[in-house]
Amino acid sequence: MKHTKTILAITLTSLLAACGGSDDNSTPPLPESGVFSLGVSDNPALADKVNIAFKQVVLKGADGSISFDVSDSEGNANQVDLLEFQGQSVANLVTDESVPLGEYQMCIYMENREVADETSSYVKVGDAIEGLVTNSNGSCGGVGADEPNTGRLFLNKAVTITADSNRYVAEFNLAKGLQAPHGNKAYWTLKPTSVQLVNITEVSAISGSVHNDVLTACESTSPGYSDLGLAVYLYPQDTLIGAMEDFRPEATLTAPLAAARAKPEFEEDGVTITGYNYEFGFIAADSYQLGFTCVADNDDPETEQGASTDPVFFIHQATSENVVVILGATSIYDFTPPVI
Numbered sequence: 001m002k003h004t005k006t007i008l009a010i011t012l013t014s015l016l017a018a019c020g021g022s023d024d025n026s027t028p029p030l031p032e033s034g035v036f037s038l039g040v041s042d043n044p045a046l047a048d049k050v051n052i053a054f055k056q057v058v059l060k061g062a063d064g065s066i067s068f069d070v071s072d073s074e075g076n077a078n079q080v081d082l083l084e085f086q087g088q089s090v091a092n093l094v095t096d097e098s099v100p101l102g103e104y105q106m107c108i109y110m111e112n113r114e115v116a117d118e119t120s121s122y123v124k125v126g127d128a129i130e131g132l133v134t135n136s137n138g139s140c141g142g143v144g145a146d147e148p149n150t151g152r153l154f155l156n157k158a159v160t161i162t163a164d165s166n167r168y169v170a171e172f173n174l175a176k177g178l179q180a181p182h183g184n185k186a187y188w189t190l191k192p193t194s195v196q197l198v199n200i201t202e203v204s205a206i207s208g209s210v211h212n213d214v215l216t217a218c219e220s221t222s223p224g225y226s227d228l229g230l231a232v233y234l235y236p237q238d239t240l241i242g243a244m245e246d247f248r249p250e251a252t253l254t255a256p257l258a259a260a261r262a263k264p265e266f267e268e269d270g271v272t273i274t275g276y277n278y279e280f281g282f283i284a285a286d287s288y289q290l291g292f293t294c295v296a297d298n299d300d301p302e303t304e305q306g307a308s309t310d311p312v313f314f315i316h317q318a319t320s321e322n323v324v325v326i327l328g329a330t331s332i333y334d335f336t337p338p339v340i
Contacts, residue, residue: 031163036099038106038168039090041281042082043258045174046228046297049124052132052190053077053111055150057094058140059104059159065141066104068094077111077120082172086261087279088205090169099161106197107140108153108170114187123178123188131187151190155197171196171282175231175259176247176301198282205330206234206323207279210262210292213337215276218294218316230262231296232278232335233315237287241318244291247301258283259296285327291315292335 038057042050055077057068070078070093080091093108112133113120121132134151145152159168177194181187210232219225233256235244243253262276298311305313317335325331 031101033098033100034161034163034166036094036097036159036161036166036168037092038094038170039092040080040082040170040172041085041088041090043086043171043173043175043260043280045083045123045178046299047083047123047125047174047178049122050082050132050174050178051079051118051120051122051124052082053079053113053120054093054108055111056109056145058107058109058145059099059161060107060140061100061102061104063102066099067141068097070094079120082174086281087207088281099166101161101163104159104161105140106155106159106168107145108155108195109145110134110151110153112149112151114185116187130181132190133187134190134192136192153190153192153195155195157197159197167200169198169200169282171198173258175296175299179302180300182302200282202284202327203282204285204325204327205279205281206283206288206290206325206333207277207330208232208333208335209265210276210278210335211337212273212275214292214317214335215294217337218292221314221316222295222312225294226297227264228261229293229295229297230276231293232260232262232280233291233293233296234258234260234280234283235289235291237289237322239289239318241291241315244289244315244318246299246305246313248304249302256291257288261296262292283325285325287322287324289319290323290333290335291318 054070057070059066085091111120113131115131116122116129122129123132136152138152139145173194177191179189235254235256239254245251245253245255260278260280262278264273265275265277267274293315295313298305298313307314323331323333
């Protein structure tokens with residue numbers, strides 16, 4: 001990986017100590033840099049592929065910027081299908097790079113493509129392939145930030161580099177921030193606000209399964225489900241099922257915090273489905289409620305859906321009590337048929 005430092009001034013305490021001569025009893029100099037890593041992960045989208053072509057990661061500090069070129073060995077953008085990296089799975093963009101201690105703002109640069117191009121950023125639904133852009137641009141001190149067809153993802157949370165290992169993940173909430181083609185736009189749009197920066201030392205996880213009978217009961221309420229519609233939604237603690245809304249611009253009750261796709265689990269024959277698994281990979285230690293639905297594919301984050309709308313959206317089954325998440329641990333919750 002190539003990276004460029006444009007730090008204007010760095011105080012090197014080790015060199016200053018050397019000017020005063022050696023002293024076997026002197027205090028070792030304090031560390032001046034930490035190890036920085038960045039990966040990307042996803043909350044699911046209603047698509048078969050969401051491919052982002054990453055170009056560059058920039059850390060902008062008070063004294064200048066550090067730019068990491070994340071393109072491949074041939075200089076092409078680093079293509080990552082985010083749907084392959086859900087839950088706790090991460091695609092690494094920057095690995096174990098030395099960065100001076102301090103606080104930084106981060107920008108991630110990607111290729112914008114309004115026209116379908118499988119060598120760049122695109123979204124695939126079924127057999128249809130369409131371009132993908134983010135509607136933000138500008139510089140964080142990065143090289144090539146003003147090049148044509150370059151989009152910027154600006155992360156509001158500060159990156160604090162300490163003397164320890166600093167492992168961050170840019171978590172994409174595509175269910176909330178990926179907008180399908182609309183109006184005169186024949187391409188998808190990724191909202192910069194759909195990306196959340198997390199330090200993996202500060203987050204935990206929830207995982208579990210959905211019993212086949214729970215899916216069958218949901219399907220009986222709304223026949224004709226698709227695999228893209230099977231999802232578990234994450235809500236704040238104490239949210240009752242009647243208040244669990246879809247992703248929408250302005251929720252009147254309680255909007256979800258995130259969503260996780262429920263994926264089929266097969267027997268050894270590779271055909272028979274034994275159930276469905278889900279996972280939330282990077283969430284803060286707290287208490288939450290969960291809701292399962294088989295109609296997540298009807299959830300358009302730009303409009304309101306509900307039990308009486310067309311298309312319909314509803315949460316079929318919710319947790320009976322809060323799911324408590326402890327820092328550094330994975331909490332388990334399985335959706336099973338209600339006991340009668």
